[in-house]
Structure formats: structure tokens, C-alpha cells
Amino acid sequence: MENTRVFVGLGSCGIAAGAQDIYDYMETELKPAGTDLEVTSCVGMCYAEPIVEIEYEGERRRYGYVDKKFADELLESVKTGTFPEKNLIAQSDEGKEYLDRQVKIVLKNCGIINPESIDEYLEADGYKALTKCVEEYKPEEVVSIVKDSGLKGRGGAGFLTGLKWSFLAGAKGDYKYLVCNADEGDPGAFMDRSVLEGDPHKVIEGMLIAAYATGAKEGVIYCRAEYPLAIKRLNIAIKAGEEKNFIGDNILGTDFSFHLHVKEGAGAFVCGEETALMASIEGKRGMPRLRPPFPANSGINKSPTNINNVETYGNVPFIILNGAESFNKYAFKNSYGTKVFALAGKIKRGGLIEVPMGLTIREIVTEIGGGTSSGRPVKAVQMGGPAGGCIPERLFDTPIDYDSINETGAIMGSGGMVVMDDSTCMVDVARYFLAFTQNESCGKCTFCRIGTKRMLEILTRITDGKGEMEDLDKLVELAEHISKTSLCGLGQLAPNPVLTTIKYFREEYEAHIKDHKCPAGVCKSLITIQVIPDKCTGCTLCARVCPVSAIEGERKGIHVIDPETCTRCGLCIEACNFDAIEVV
Amino acid sequence: MACKDCSNAVLEEARQIVKQVGSEPEKVIPLLQEIQNRHSYLPDNLVEAVAEVMEVPAADIYGVATFYSQFRFTPMGKHLIKVCKGTACHVSGADLLTASISDELGVEEGGTTEDMLFTLETVACLGCCSLAPVVMIDDKVYGKLTSSKVRKIVKEYKNGKH
Numbered sequence: 133m134e135n136t137r138v139f140v141g142l143g144s145c146g147i148a149a150g151a152q153d154i155y156d157y158m159e160t161e162l163k164p165a166g167t168d169l170e171v172t173s174c175v176g177m178c179y180a181e182p183i184v185e186i187e188y189e190g191e192r193r194r195y196g197y198v199d200k201k202f203a204d205e206l207l208e209s210v211k212t213g214t215f216p217e218k219n220l221i222a223q224s225d226e227g228k229e230y231l232d233r234q235v236k237i238v239l240k241n242c243g244i245i246n247p248e249s250i251d252e253y254l255e256a257d258g259y260k261a262l263t264k265c266v267e268e269y270k271p272e273e274v275v276s277i278v279k280d281s282g283l284k285g286r287g288g289a290g291f292l293t294g295l296k297w298s299f300l301a302g303a304k305g306d307y308k309y310l311v312c313n314a315d316e317g318d319p320g321a322f323m324d325r326s327v328l329e330g331d332p333h334k335v336i337e338g339m340l341i342a343a344y345a346t347g348a349k350e351g352v353i354y355c356r357a358e359y360p361l362a363i364k365r366l367n368i369a370i371k372a373g374e375e376k377n378f379i380g381d382n383i384l385g386t387d388f389s390f391h392l393h394v395k396e397g398a399g400a401f402v403c404g405e406e407t408a409l410m411a412s413i414e415g416k417r418g419m420p421r422l423r424p425p426f427p428a429n430s431g432i433n434k435s436p437t438n439i440n441n442v443e444t445y446g447n448v449p450f451i452i453l454n455g456a457e458s459f460n461k462y463a464f465k466n467s468y469g470t471k472v473f474a475l476a477g478k479i480k481r482g483g484l485i486e487v488p489m490g491l492t493i494r495e496i497v498t499e500i501g502g503g504t505s506s507g508r509p510v511k512a513v514q515m516g517g518p519a520g521g522c523i524p525e526r527l528f529d530t531p532i533d534y535d536s537i538n539e540t541g542a543i544m545g546s547g548g549m550v551v552m553d554d555s556t557c558m559v560d561v562a563r564y565f566l567a568f569t570q571n572e573s574c575g576k577c578t579f580c581r582i583g584t585k586r587m588l589e590i591l592t593r594i595t596d597g598k599g600e601m602e603d604l605d606k607l608v609e610l611a612e613h614i615s616k617t618s619l620c621g622l623g624q625l626a627p628n629p630v631l632t633t634i635k636y637f638r639e640e641y642e643a644h645i646k647d648h649k650c651p652a653g654v655c656k657s658l659i660t661i662q663v664i665p666d667k668c669t670g671c672t673l674c675a676r677v678c679p680v681s682a683i684e685g686e687r688k689g690i691h692v693i694d695p696e697t698c699t700r701c702g703l704c705i706e707a708c709n710f711d712a713i714e715v716v
Numbered sequence: 717m718a719c720k721d722c723s724n725a726v727l728e729e730a731r732q733i734v735k736q737v738g739s740e741p742e743k744v745i746p747l748l749q750e751i752q753n754r755h756s757y758l759p760d761n762l763v764e765a766v767a768e769v770m771e772v773p774a775a776d777i778y779g780v781a782t783f784y785s786q787f788r789f790t791p792m793g794k795h796l797i798k799v800c801k802g803t804a805c806h807v808s809g810a811d812l813l814t815a816s817i818s819d820e821l822g823v824e825e826g827g828t829t830e831d832m833l834f835t836l837e838t839v840a841c842l843g844c845c846s847l848a849p850v851v852m853i854d855d856k857v858y859g860k861l862t863s864s865k866v867r868k869i870v871k872e873y874k875n876g877k878h
């Protein structure tokens with residue numbers, strides 16, 4: 133069919149959901165018929181993966197939940213021209229709820245174009261912003277446009293990007309570096325992965341514009357090793373960019389030159405911190421160091437260096453092409469533009485979203501995300517990962533902007549948003565994050581190293597039911613010391629998850645300490661697993677899955693769990709088809 | 717500081733690796749990554765041979781290697797299982813998956829089965845959080861898992877189906 137194009141979303145999580153199999157399957161049918169079958173990436177509706185989109189006579193229809201059987205239906209409809217209504221995910225009420233409030237600047241091309249084709253990027257106005265820069269603007273003009281846009285760094289700290297660029301532009305030194313921070317360490321966040329997999333050229337173009345504006349000669353994209361597909365697509369994009377003379381010497385026939393390569397991380401969360409990241413690029417242990425000197429004066433190999441996050445660079449081409457006002461018209465308090473969030477956890481529609489500043493958390497969680505996946509009451513949303521905090525449901529009318537989020541005690545962070553319902557224990561969450569930071573501390577500062585260990589011990593004691601009320605004061609006191617005496621953000625912000633949960637969910641801590649109860653039914657020392665006799669059919673399944681043989685019972689007889697032997701692993705609960713096992 | 721245990725073959729491989737990746741100080745991490753790509757871990761004698769070729773103390777290279785969690789110092793099983801314990805997976809029951817895989821294989825987190833078929837590790841986030849909980853086996857990611865589903869998948873690997 134000549135007027136038909138079929139797109140399959142092959143981002144990492146699409147592939148994980150089976151999209152590659154669907155692609156291969158459809159290929160065998162479509163290729164011989166001469167129908168265009170194309171690769172695209174994450175369109176952000178990850179909850180509905182695998183996703184297939186069909187363009188027919190100029191109209192696009194996006195289908196989700198595509199398995200082989202449904203793929204057959206779609207293949208048939210490509211032949212007949214009559215399309216199913218079922219599983220339409222964008223052109224449906226649900227899809228509208230998910231999409232209508234979003235404004236896509238960074239994610240505009242993601243899931244729409246083929247990320248491995250520079251031509252498709254060019255068709256989507258790609259590299260026009262770069263061309264405009266070298267043809268129409270002086271470097272300092274580019275810096276001031278970015279300043280005027282109000283763009284702040286999307287990697288966490290929220291520093292004004294244009295201002296940062298002006299530091300590098302003004303720094304002394306012939307050889308300057310530009311770094312793209314794609315270390316994305318926040319466990320539960322995948323914004324940068326999706327952008328790099330879905331639209332690598334946009335980030336590269338943002339870097340090129342930054343290089344032109346600041347005089348940088350060499351660029352490094354420092355990417356997490358866990359993102360092999362992002363690394364692959366970046367390398368393809370760089371090569372294509374070099375062939376078309378967007379990257380390399382005498383770019384677009386001018387005397388502007390810039391070289392770019394990818395550096396793979398090696399699994400250390402602290403390397404997301406800018407000074408640690410530069411040490412890692414130099415081939416050293418990734419230990420943060422004191423600032424000043426700031427990277428703009430002494431960065432990689434002591435040369436002036438500018439570091440920005442993936443999403444920060446991803447905003448730049450739009451700003452240049454459309455002007456600062458097109459960006460800062462999305463304004464709320466001191467924040468401008470949009471923010472990309474990775475919506476995950478116990479959320480009905482999890483995925484990648486981009487919203488204008490000022491939307492409230494409630495609008496994101498209930499309207500875009502559709503509430504909890506379990507249908508249970510939502511309890512909190514975690515923002516900012518190990519450096520951030522838990523915002524309780526009663527504060528969900530907080531708008532998304534840097535200042536308002538900070539006021540809650542959480543941080544905007546890089547965009548991880550993990551939704552929690554009433555089956556999530558907030559003490560366990562605090563303990564979880566502290567265990568994470570404790571494990572990732574580089575060990576340089578005493579309080580970050582030892583203090584987080586003490587806090588973790590106390591939290592473990594509380595989740596074991598052995599805590600005391602004084603422990604809460606001790607936690608707050610330790611938190612203060614750690615924040616004050618730590619060298620880098622990892623230590624300084626590590627107490628946030630603990631402080632916010634104590635602040636907003638104190639009663640849950642008290643239940644663990646005073647009543648020896650975990651209200652959410654999570655902390656193993658404080659719960660008992662038992663069979664509900666009325667519901668048990670005696671199917672014996674639970675007894676077969678129990679790893680420690682704690683369950684006894686005859687076939688068709690009521691089963692009983694021996695609380696002494698049971699390790700509360702929960703496997704039997706999941707196995708029972710009759711909801712006959714409960715946590716008390 | 718010649719390497720005592722380095723046979724000519726090992727030295728030859730070290731030379732090859734250094735030639736391929738480069739010997740500048742900033743190449744240490746890519747060099748280690750290349751060694752691990754080839755052998756699935758960092759064999760002592762090869763690291764020492766690389767140090768010798770680069771004319772730097774092996775201790776310097778180990779200093780870098782031990783800092784990064786990506787690097788392994790013991791051989792890995794044929795299949796590498798990584799259970800994600802990022803935030804989204806944690807609140808969606810990642811511990812259950814670790815428990816059932818551990819039970820299925822008789823190996824603790826961080827360990828390798830005696831038959832050298834499986835190594836069980838955890839990872840901070842695989843970037844597929846909307847499919848939580850997630851497990852990666854070799855290059856393949858499995859999402860929306862339950863303990864019974866993951867058991868079934870692990871059994872398939874045991875039986876050589878993948």
C-alpha cells in the first residue's frame with residue numbers, strides 16, 4: 133500500500149514489552165507487500181506497550197497493547213482500509229486525558245520519527261536552529277537568548293543555563309569542553325534514556341549550539357552503561373552528523389569546529405555529580421571535589437568545562453528556533469518552559485510526560501496518570517529520588533515549579549515521579565533510599581560515610597519493631613550534621629527522604645515504634661501471614677511455592693501457615709488464586 | 717614490576733587491547749570495560765599484563781576498577797540475571813522476584829550457581845520503570861513480572877531454551 137506507513141515503537145521498554153517481536157512479525161507480512169514499516173521510539177505511553185501506529189491516507193492511528201493476535205487484525209486492516217476502534221490509545225478518551233495537558237518541546241519527536249535517521253530529524257526542522265545560530269547570531273547573542281528564555285538546568289539543581297554558558301564563554305583558555313550528563317542515576321527515572329533513544333539528534337544539536345555560544349571545542353556525552361540502546365543510537369547520530377558536516381571541523385562551512393564522542397559510565401551513582409563525572413572522564417575514581425574551582429574555570433584536564441543535563445540541551449533548539457518568548461510564555465513563579473517526568477510506581481498510566489510549569493501534582497497523578505494502578509487510595513508521590521522527598525496526597529495541589537516543590541522539602545530533581553498507594557510503607561521507603569545513598573557514598577566525607585550508616589541502622593531498627601521514640605530526634609539530628617558537613621549533593625541531600633517522611637508520615641513511624649505495627653503491611657518483622665479459612669479451597673498451590681515449607685494442609689483441606697517457620701517472603705500470597713492469604 | 721603469572725598469550729592479548737582502546741590515562745575505564753567484555757570479568761593476570769603494557773602500577777588500575785560497581789573480579793555464570801531494585805520496582809515487589817529466583821536457583825544475591833550457569837545480581841534501575849517490576853537476563857528485559865512468571869522464565873533458561 134503506497135499511502136500507508138506503519139510505525140513500531142522500539143524504545144528499551146517497548147522492546148521489553150515485546151515490540152521487537154511484533155516488528156519482526158509484521159515485517160514478514162508488510163515487506164513483501166511493499167508497505168512502509170518504520171522504527172520509532174518511546175512515545176511516552178509506556179503503559180500501553182507494545183505500540184503500533186498506522187498512517188493511512190494522511191491520518192495517524194495509534195494502537196497499544198499489540199500482541200500477535202491484534203497485530204494480525206492490524207495487518208488485515210492495512211489491506212482493507214477499515215480500522216479497529218479497539219486499543220486506540222491516542223484517539224480515545226483515555227488517550228486524550230493522558231495527552232491533552234501535555235506540552236511537548238523536548239519530547240516532540242520522540243516516538244514520531246525514526247531516531248536512527250538523520251533525514252527524518254531534518255524533515256522535522258532538525259539542525260535548523262544550529263544553522264540559524266551560525267548564520268544569524270553572534271555567540272553572545274545565543275547566550276542572551278538562552279538567558280532570556282529562563283531555562284534552568286534540568287539535572288536537579290536548577291541553575292540558569294544561559295548564565296552558566298556565559299561563565300564558560302568568558303573563561304580563559306583555548307581548549308574548552310562541553311559535557312552532557314546522561315548518567316541518570318535516580319533509580320526510578322528514565323527521562324534521559326527515552327530522550328536519547330527517541331531523539332538523539334536534538335540533544336546533539338543543543339550541544340552544538342552551546343558549543344557555538346561558548347567556544348567549546350570538544351564534547352563528551354557521559355552515558356550510563358545500563359543504557360546500551362541510547363549509546364548505540366547516539367553513536368549512529370554522531371556519525372550521521374559528521375557526514376553531513378554538522379559535527380567536526382568547519383561546521384556548515386564556517387570556522388566553527390566541534391568534536392563529539394560518547395563515554396560510557398561504569399556504574400557509580402556519585403558520578404552524576406559534576407566534579408565526580410569529570411574525574412571519571414579523566415579515567416580516575418569518580419570522587420567529588422570541593423568547588424571552587426568551578427568547572428567553568430577548571431574542569432576536564434583543568435580546562436574550562438560546561439556541564440548540562442540531557443533535557444537541558446534538548447530544550448535549546450526549540451528556544452533558538454522560536455525565540456525566548458515561545459519558551460518563557462510557559463511560566464510559573466520563577467520557572468519557565470516545561471518539565472519532563474517519568475511517571476512510575478503504582479500509577480495506572482505510567483510513562484513519559486512533558487508538562488508546562490505550574491500544573492499541579494494532582495493534575496499529573498489523577499488526570500494524566502489516571503490514579504493508582506491498584507485502585508487503592510494514593511498516598512504520596514516521591515520526587516527527586518534519593519535526594520528528594522515524599523510529598524503526601526494532601527499537598528497534591530502544589531504546582532510544579534522549582535520553588536514550590538522545594539517548599540515541600542522534596543526537590544524537582546531530574547524528573548522521577550514514583551507514585552505510592554496505601555500498600556507502600558513510608559518508613560520502608562525512607563530506609564530504602566538511605567540504603568541506596570549509603571551504598572553509593574564515595575566515602576570521602578566522614579558524616580556522609582558514617583552518618584548515613586547510623587541513620588540506616590536506626591531506620592532498620594524501627595522497621596524491625598525495635599525502635600524508640602527518641603530515635604526520631606536522633607534521625608533529625610544526624611540529618612542536620614550530614615547536610616551541613618558533606619562535600620557534595622549526595623551527602624547534603626541524602627537525609628531528604630527521611631526528613632520528609634518524618635514530617636508528613638510521623639504517625640506511621642509511631643505505629644512501628646509504639647504499636648509494633650506496619651500499617652501498610654510491608655515490614656517483615658511486624659507482620660504475620662495467615663490463611664483465611666473461609667476462602668481457602670485447599671488447592672495446595674501455596675504449600676508448593678513456599679521456599680521454607682511453612683505451609684501444611686491436605687488437598688481440599690484448609691491450609692495453615694506456621695508463623696515460626698514463615699519468613700514472610702510473600703510468595704504464597706501472590707500464588708494463591710483465591711485471595712485466601714492475608715497480611716495482618 | 718614484571719607480571720609473574722603472565723604468559724606470552726596473556727601479554728599478547730593485553731597489547732592487543734591497549735592498541736585497540738588506547739593507552740592515555742583517561743582510557744583506563746574503557747580498557748577495563750573491554751577486558752570485561754571479552755571475559756565477563758577482570759582476570760587478574762590480564763589486568764596485570766595491561767598495567768605492564770601501559771607501564772603503570774597495577775594497583776592504580778585496581779584502584780579505579782574497585783570504585784565502579786560495573787566491574788567484577790570473579791568469573792560470571794553463563795547467564796547474568798539482574799533484578800532491578802530501583803524505586804518503582806522496589807514498591808512493586810522486586811524483593812519477591814529476588815526471593816523466588818534465589819529459591820529457584822539456590823543462590824544468594826551476588827552469587828553464582830555451582831554449575832556456573834547463572835549469576836544473580838541486582839541493579840539500581842534499568843530505565844523501564846513503567847514495566848516494574850523488571851528483570852534483565854543477559855540482554856533481554858522482562859517486565860510486569862510476578863514471582864511465578866519469573867520462575868517460569870528462569871526455568872526456561874535452565875532448560876536451555878534461550
Ligand SMILES: Cc1cc2nc3c(=O)[nH]c(=O)nc-3n(C[C@H](O)[C@H](O)[C@H](O)COP(=O)(O)O)c2cc1C
Pocket residue numbers: 284285286287288289290291313314315316317318401402403404405406407439440441442444546620621622
Ligand atoms: C549525587 C549526584 C548525582 C547527580 N546525578 C545527576 C544525573 O544523573 N544527571 C544529571 O543531569 N545531573 C546529575 N546531578 C547534577 C549535576 O551535578 C549537575 O548539577 C548537572 O548535571 C548540571 O546540569 P544542568 O545545569 O543542566 O542541570 C547529580 C548531582 C549529584 C550531587
Ligand code: SF4
Pocket residue numbers: 402419420421572573574575576577578580581618619620621622623624
Ligand atoms: S558527600 Fe558523600 S558522596 Fe559526596 S563527596 Fe562526601 S562522601 Fe562522597
Ligand code: SF4
Pocket residue numbers: 663667668669670671672673674675691707708709710711712713
Ligand atoms: S493457595 Fe490459597 S486456596 Fe490454595 S491452599 Fe493455599 S491458601 Fe488455600
Ligand code: SF4
Pocket residue numbers: 661677678679680681682683693697698699700701702703704705
Ligand atoms: S510468606 Fe513465604 S515463607 Fe511465609 S508461608 Fe508464605 S511462602 Fe512460606
Ligand code: FES
Pocket residue numbers: 141143144145146173174175176177178179181183326483484
Ligand atoms: S518506551 Fe515505549 S512508550 Fe515509552
Ligand code: FES
Pocket residue numbers: 319320321800801802803804805806840841842843844845846848849850
Ligand atoms: S525502577 Fe526498575 S526499571 Fe526503573
